[in-house]
Amino acid sequence: MLTQLSSAVLAASETAEHHVSIPMDPIMYGAIIMGVFLVLMFATISFQSVGQRHDATPEHVDPQRQFPNKHDHGQGIEG
Incomplete structure (x- = not known):
């Protein structure tokens, strides 16, 4: 069947060769696409200062946590 x-x-493609034009210029x-990327860039820049609004506070160490934070290298506040 395949x-x-x-x-x-293959037989249909050999007999009817027609070209399809694109609906607008390739420059458009x-x-x-450039406009979409510019909008995304401006959205990214507008939220740039969100992470700098508050001072960072240390995370307390919870021994009952299933996956404890190992990034503080034992310097966290003991609970």
Whole structure:
């Protein structure tokens, strides 16, 4: 069945060769993509200071935690 389908597709493609044009200039595709990336960049820049609003506070060490934070190298506040 696959052989019949592939031969039918091959026969159809050999007899009818038509070209499809794209709906707008290729430059416009680039301009639209560039505009989308600029909007994403401005959204990223606008939220740049969110992480700097408050001072960092140390995390207390919870011995009952299933996956304890091992990034403090034993310097955390003991609970």
